[in-house]
Amino acid sequence: MPGTVGHVPTSPAPIPRAASVGTAALVLGHPWSGTPLGPIEQWDPAVRAVVDLVLASPVPMALTLGTEFRLLYNDGYAELVGAAHPAVGRPAAEVFAGIWSLPGIGDLVERTFHEGTPTLEKESILPIVRHGTGRVEQAVFTRGCSPVRDSDGRVVGVLTVAAETTQVTEQLQSLSELAAALSGTLTLDDVARVALRYALDSFDADWVAFGVDDGGGWRIVRRVRGELLDEADERLPPLWRRYPDDSPLPLVVTARTGVPLFTADGQPLAAAATDRHDQKIRALAALPLRTPVLRGGLSVGYQRAHAWSAAERALLAASAELIAQAGERARRFETQHGTAQLLQRSMLPEHLPDLPRLRIAARYDPGVDGNAAGGDFYDAFVLPDGRLGIVLGDVAGHDVQAAARMGQVRAALRALALTDPRPDAVLAGLDRLVASLGAEAGTHELFVTVVFGVIDAGRGRLTLASAGHPAPLLRRCPTPDAEPTAEYLDVPTGAPLGLGCRPDTTTVRFAPGDTLLLFSDGVVERRRQSLSVGLAGLAEAVAGAASGDPRALCAVATAAVPDATEDDVAVLAVEHALMPSRSASMEVPAEPTAPSRVRHWMTAQLSDWRVPESIIGSAVLCTSELTTNALLHAGTAARVEIDLSPERLLVSVADSGTRGTVTKAQTDTLSSRGRGLGLIEQLSDAWGTDPTVRGSTVWFEILIPPD
Template sequence: MAGTGGVRPSHSPTLPSQLGATFPARPAAAEIVRDLPWDDTPLGPRERWDPVVTATVDLVLSSPMPMAFSFGDSFVLIYNDAYADLIGTLHPAAMGRPAAEAFGESWLSPGLGGVIEEVYRSGRPFLEPETQLTVVRADGARPEQAFFTRGHSIVSDRRGRAAGVLTVAAETTQVTRRLQNLGELTSRLAVALTVDDVARVVLGYALTSFDVDHCVFAVDDGNMFRSVRRIRGEMLDEADERLPPVWKRLPDNPQAPLVAAARSGRASFVADGEPLREVASDRHERRIRALAVLPLRTASLSGALSIGYRTEHNWLPAEQALLNAAAQQVAQAAERARRFEAQHGTAQLLQRSMLPEHLPELERFRIAARYDVGVDGNAAGGDFYDAFRLADGRLAMVLGDVAGHDVRAAAVMGQVRAALRALALTDADPPGVLAGLDRLVGSLGAESRNEEIFVTVVYGVLDPHDGTITLASAGHPPPVLRRAGQGGEAPTAELVKIPPGAPLGLGGRWQTGVVRLEPGDSILLFSDGVVERRGRALNDGLDALVAVAAGAPSGDPRNLCAIATAAVPGPTDDDVAVLAVERAVALSRSDTMLVAAEPTGPSRVRQWMGTRLREWSVPEQVIGSAILCTSELTTNALLHAGTPAQVHIDLNAERLLVSVADTGTRGSVIRAHTDAMSSRGRGLSLIEELSDSWGTDPSVRGSTVWFELLIRSTSDSPAS
């Protein structure tokens, strides 16, 4: 190409930078050509131009594609407006000048002037490979990176002599970027673990790569299909993206393009019409005129992906091929995600079925626990926790770790936990309980002829009358004790000093240590997955855990469990289990509401919570924040689980704790509910903004989202 030249595969042109260039009002290229004094150039007066040259110039000036004509031995430049965008600030001075003068040293760069000169001398056309250039459009938009493929061919005059070189640039930016986006789609799908993840990735890809007005991703769900949709202009923030997508069931209507493609395995492309008229669920779908529907088919999955425009759109063969390639990637990823979900669900169910579904409720002590499966979340592990009342009213608490990440480790864990309960209910003395467990683990190892069963446990007994805890450890990390601080002093935290003991199964002896929880104090039991990280010393993790416990805004056990699991940065290969107990400063007040999965649910929660908190004399500022956050979380729970939600509030002199739990499976909500409820993405962002701490807790059935609001003014605190 004259000016920018042909680019050989190993070279990139060096052109004057266009970044930051701005174009004031400028005359059209045709006007410049008309008014330029051509008598002073090698072309001479326009009326004497060779007819072929005149026709070539007319072609260049009338073309919407970037074109340039380089005339004669000095390659005098004549180009159009589209080409002017490519050369940026060199225009309009380059018009009518020899290329070497117009481009200076750039003309001598490898792959520039040499290509034009070679085509001119040899008469052979040349098609250069795709090249990336910085382009400033004539409309004054910001500079952008664009891709072009350029061809150069000889122009002969009426006598058959070489008159110059015609250069045509075809912009391939859209095709190139779509291919790049396809590569990015493949990368993102490779790490999508769930069908929800796949849906988020593919919908985002369709919107950004094809700039569509409408896209729908659907997969089979039993004998039916479920789908999730994105439309142009839909505002989604980070909180939305962390929530499960809103799935809707598709009627089994053979006239529905998605259903037809999913069942037949055939793609369809409508350039202009009303493809969704018979099945449109809203005005937006009725306005779709162009629609592409791609089947998603594998051995164990069927579904479809559709993208559409509100205007006519011709689906070119290259675009259809790209969409088909993307659909194949999406189908394979969805199948992998479905297999992972099945395996993950089985492992999670096995794991959580061996953990207590409910923890004891004591008058002046609050208890919380959390368990996160390590590795890839696809295997049961050996960490466990438990807390239960003894016959004399004391509380037994335990946290243990069976080495391994498989069904065998989970099975040993279940046996150890069951045996510990049986031993403690007979005689709760910690050394005696650990001795009994030691014999059990030794027996299991002998029976399996495997001496590598490795079990650690920390076990304690809490006396609720005076807050003392008698603890013993079998090779387990010591708990963290958080002191609330008295008289305005800052809270502190430290590791509990427990005499070390051997892991279970080695025939050891165990001694006890005693700590006392004062009002406001908390104790945190944890597994080594909380503090161990590859390439880091164990003491670094322990120090980090102690530091975050001391800096926690409150000693609430649920809050401590949440911050403990995130205390040490970096991924962990191990399971994570934590159990926390707090001695309350004063008796708390609590209440629970079960909310039906219907559109009026959130409004009833708002009314109930406002009434209850005002009865308890909670400050109005706290009430307002609590109602707003709870309403949104209730909406999200009902929307995504499709089952009743349980809202629990717990108030003491220091803080208000609110939790919203669901017990359903994702994706079963009906459309009538989704239409009547508020926006789905505000819940988590509101919690982050308004609460002092928050977290999510998976459970045996469903999940719980909770938040905590501190009562900062003692004068406004409710009476105990």
């Protein structure tokens, strides 16, 4: 035999214990005598020792022998061979024909063979076929190639050891993605969503939890693999649970002490388990989240034993550091944001008039910053003669001073309107007020725009005047089966207040089926986009809305123009109803039986109103879900309101948003959140969430088909 692997006559070598099955049997049973290497029994003992090492090792290894680089390998390496397996005894360049010529593949082996020096490739991307799935994936490996010498010291082959680092590489990449995702979070709810999603996916975990201190206790939110959470449900706040300060939960212990905890196998959640998901966890890691203004923890768990490697612990620590920093930013933001928004919303009307033929709704959303009070405002009030006054305005600025001026302008406008409701007279009086405020402040930069109107429902008329504000949008739909249209009213714009505003008035028909929409420029203005594009998009969205209901149109308007706005958004909608609506409401206590009570009350009420049974079923199911969610995420009493018109059924559930205590029994009982709001998206024609002065309101609308 040629001297490529050496030729030493010996008795047949013993077969390693691993040789009875798999690639070892293929290697030892291969007809090597038909190759230039000769019978395996006559190979040099030094070479046979390497062969035995390869076949017995669980680590992916391959041995290429001779100048043709004839290949033999073990079970661990078979995945890399892929569809060519079994390929024992064939030249490596033939087996890996598709990639052998690529840099860092064949040349690495050849260089090691010819130069006789070991080489290391820290990152090789190789296609492999995954066992069980049969899918071809691009995997990342660290490969080391070492020369194999015979008993005389000649290089006769190359030993390749491959360690897959795909998971580590993916985890490092996911860490970068985590940092990017956390950079866009504003609130602790946002941080919780990102942290839980990352921990569950990146570590392929069965159970993850995130918690923060909450003044004398802890609030914690978890995710369980396989738990049904849909995209709609993500639009609500996460389901936080409260734990006492001395809870034995590992997350609480690590948050309190600042010391990481790792359990490889056991029952780490036994002392604080709330359900079967907690009881199944055998391996758990708990990392502290520590910053100057926040204490918390992050936990990752498995339902099987799991040894926490040094690399995993380092990755968890790095992840916890990023999440802690984002949590601190979120806590600072929530503190500042809460104060600013409380000031903002306290200056807006808490309740709008409830009139038989005029339905009214409004919505205010802070701008991108959301951290400061703004100057957008709206109002609607009944005048002494029974007509309705409506207003929407914008005081330039995003600070406490802008909010204070907004409050002054709004109060003065209502006072002027109650004395003389003519829109031109009201705006002329406001112009003098704003000019006086500017002179008092010693500035000419006090910029205020406003549109004010008076609606006479009995006569079907609408009179408007504007001071530098965008023209209102009017949606007309005279009958339920008519094709809706939307047009901007031709209202003389006039100069902004404080600049000698001399407004003119416009009177238009406001008939049953019409809906008026007043809006601030934040609804239609976007960077790098023409204003006309935003105005056209708003008109198209309003005309195409499923109904003219004011609450639904407010939601449509705020989402009509793509991309985020950097300004505050205020919308006020008034519908002249074709027929008077019927309304009812119910106060819902924060207790486990509340959803059942709401279902019985609502079924009876809608049946009494002769609503079609199919609509009753959908409405009751959706309302039960909303009530459950309100009680879970706010933990306080809620208010359910239903409003029925010939065209649609509107249901809203409002909470106070104080996040009061929800007992363990209540949390377990109200467990339908997993189905979430996906049901509402399927069963309703429109739905949305509206912030209120003291909490939030979630609503949905179901259209009623004509008889």
